Amino acid sequence: YDVFLQCDSFRILHEDSWDGRVNSFFNATWNAIFEILEHSYVSLAGVLTLLTVSFFFVPTKLSRRRRALLGFLHAAAHITSAVLLMLLMELGIEICIRNHLLATSGYHTLYEWYRQAESEHFPDPTGLRARLEQWTFGLYPACIKYLMSAFDIPEVMAVTRSTICRKGIESLPRGGAIIYYVSVFLYFWVLSTPVVSMVFGSYLYVCINWFHIHFDEAFSSLRIANYKAFTRFHIKKSGDLEVFTLAVDKVPKEWMLDPDWDMEPKEPLQMSHTRRFPSKWRAASGWSDPTSVVRVVDQFVIPRTAVDPLLPDSAP
Known part of the structure; x- marks a missing residue:
């Protein structure tokens, strides 16, 4: 966030052709990365933290050179997407400001619209609202005002951005800067979530097809209920x-x-695997019952380790 604001971002649209605008946009992205x-x-x-995490996220099955290359490309994709x-x-904010859609009347545009609509459609001939304001020492309108300002995040972003571009970030108090960065983060989170998912999904796709790694992560991301093993x-x-x-x-x-499980006589403390029908449940469709389609895909024996009789702790 500390490399933004890009107050001159609107110059991208000053190019005469779309090719020039695209080139100007990517040049601005490259300059921001630098x-x-x-x-x-x-x-x-x-x-640097992202690069380190990306390197160690790659399984050690690959060589260090390949891990470094794959981690760098993965991190670079995330960084470029973020910028x-x-x-x-x-x-987008600058376009809205230039077209007078945002930053037209300060932080409380929504509250001013509310007061205008309230006075127009809900008149108060008895002066109840004025008395409420007096009785609550001004808290009644202030709470509504600042709550509406909190929910009008685009207006807060636009007004604060205009102030920073005119006077610099130093003109904002620390609280104002925090509010601005939190507002930007909320919208950035919404925009970045699908993009980050696409980048990470592409990374897994490349890894399982070309490098033959990350099978567990890729398979779990697909959320396929079938093909289970134990x-x-x-x-x-x-x-x-x-x-x-x-x-x-x-x-x-x-x-x-399973009605067979219910009718089978059971002895006290009998282990389920010793019964003819060990499970209380069965598949509703007979052809997909796991007990009829389960298969052994691997079988091996680990021999017992020979005991050295000369060792004092060896069992007889």
């Missing part, structure tokens, strides 16, 4: 550990109570 790297301490710290969105938002262990009498990986391609979406 301003972050050269003059902005806070934004530079954020960029583009901020510049677009600056340009692991079961079996300790043999010899002490070997046998591992089974069971998978179901199609997971049922509708379930029903």
